[in-house]
Amino acid sequence: MKDFFEIRWHGRGGQGAKTVALLFADAALATGKYIQAFPEYGPERMGAPVQSFNRLADREITVHCSVENPDVVVILDQSLMSTVDTTEGLNDGGVLIINTVKKPSEIREAYKVRKEIKIFTVDASKISVDEIGSNKPNTPMFGALIKATSILDFDKMLLDTEEKLKKKFKSKPEVVAGNINSIKRAYQEVVAE
Amino acid sequence: MSNIVAKTGNEAMAEAMRQINPDVVAAYPITPATEIVQIFSSFVSDGKVDTVFVPTESEHSAISACIGAAASGARVMTGTSSQGLALMHEILFIASGLRLPMVICEVNRALSAPINIHCDHSDTMASRDAGWIQIFSEDPQEAYDQTILAMKLSEDIFFPAMVTTDGFIISHAMSRLEMYSDKEVQDFLGEHKTPYNILDTEKPMTVGSIVLQDFYMEIRTQMAAEMFKAKAKIQDAYAEFNKKMNRNYNVIEKYFMDDAEYVIVALGSTAGSARYLCEKLRENNEKVGVVKPRVFRPFFAPELVEILENAKGVAVLDRSDMMSSTGGHLFNELKSAFYGNAKQPPMKNYIYGLGGRDINMSDIEKVLHDIKEFSVSKVKDSDVKYITVRE
Secondary structure, eight states, X not given: OOSSEEEEEEEETTSOHHHHHHHHHHHHHHTTOEEEEEEOOSOOOTTSEEEEEEEEESSOOOOOSOOSSOXXXXXXXXXXXXTSOTTTTOOTTOEEEEESSSOHHHHHHHHTOOTXXXXXXXXXXXXXXXXXXXXXXXXXXXXXXXXXXXXXXXHHHHHHHHHHHHHHTTTOHHHHHHHHHHHHHHHHHOEEO | OOEEEEEEHHHHHHHHXXXXXXXXXXXXXXXXXXXXXXXXXXXXXXXXXOOEEEEOSSHHHHHHHHHHHHHTTOOEEEEEEHHHHHHTHHHHHHHXXXXXXXXXXXXXXXXXXXXXXXXXSHHHHHTTTSSOEEEEOSSHXXXXXXHHHHHHHHHHHTOOEEEEEETTTTTTOEEEEEEOOHHHXXXXXXXXXXXXXXXXXXXXXXXXXXXXXXXXXXHHHHHHHHHHHHHHHHHHHHXXXXXXXXXXXXXXXXXXXXXXXXXXXXXXXXXHHHHHHHHHHHTTTOOEEXXXXXXXXXXXXXXXXXXXXXXXXXXXXXXXXXXXXXXXXXXXXXXXXXXXXXXXXXXXXXXXXXXXXXXXXXXXXXXXXHHHHHHHOSOOOOSEEEOSSOO
């Protein structure tokens, strides 16, 4: 049995798959976890499929290999499911969270996802357009991820993220509120099968 | 008061540089080390350090500027990787020959050709004979700590030092970092020490003069003797660091070595993965252990022999090849260290992960199975094996 929790993020170049892994690790650290976050470095191009990874644990993590069997896969762009093997290495009981307008049952049907994998869906793109004003699905997926896995204390994470965003966007306070609302909404709106 | 933050290896090294607050940093960017000096240059422009930042037109110039500054009594640092370190090569020998303290934050990356930006240890190993202290780090915490430690050490022994992390695997991977306050770092470093100052008009001197058959031999022999003596001073430096900074580092780290029968020896990040695997295998009572040398130059040969001589089998992992038909750098050092020793444990070399090829748990577990088989087998046809490679 491994002593850590592994997440794989799938996105397209420019969607913030790397940033979200770093932000999520930082938020997890604030709740007392040991963390790792690293992107897969390849030929990055706008729109090309990219991946990034997290490891979370209650103890020191000394493993420095790539993530092969994630506990959770988060997909920032549903269209990747037709071209990338997004469930690769995902064990039975694993969790798949997708930014999509579709319901989990529709995703399972469309992409023939085996029944041992739990599917969650949320329309993070719409949430981000409503709350932030542009299609930035990465931050809202925080909310969906925590709801689906209970891996972190939601309230603690939200407080810490708010603090960090406030520092980062001193001149644009509306960005902070938008991001926080989008995380909250994704937490509430994510649906299981 | 320690401060817990999330940082990548490059960010951790840049933070260490900020807290060291060197007088001069001269650098040229190269993947995957670019961020170190890029972040540091913003510390300079934000007024967070007092450093004179010299953006040079090549790594050759960067290290040359470092030498000029160090010879003028400045505390000096730079960062580089791969081809950058290779371009510094001729100047590396001058820095050590002039006995100038300085620290390079080195990010281990493969050498061309073919062009590859990912991790292996070819670059650092190619400069192993340059008279520099070489320190490997497993993760961002060690990179941060050892950068601070190396600055003081370098000024205590008047040898330049390079502290390395594994390219991308650590340089671009974020993890938990416990930072000291700026004051704690400055208190640890203490007064800046310099062997001489060419700008001191009270003591005019020539540095880098020509020395032929008359004295070159003596100078190099003295230097070799000083490197020999440096070993004890390096051990003292780690002990002092542990005491003042509340760490528990050793020149050679041993994990599960009290009764280990089969042992993996590895540098950098791979040692961490191997440690986790051994921890899991120990739950099934498998007597396996890991040895992680932090310091590769100078090489702690008798110390490693003492740790390894009672093993039933020693698997030496090398992320570099000497292209000599005799395996990798660490293996060759260890084999040589064991010559003439009464006990000779079976030892085999596994060359892995060149150009960033991933090494996973099952690869390391296979190494442990292989070394067991190798140790009991009567036939030992080859003691060098290439793994993590298409067959």
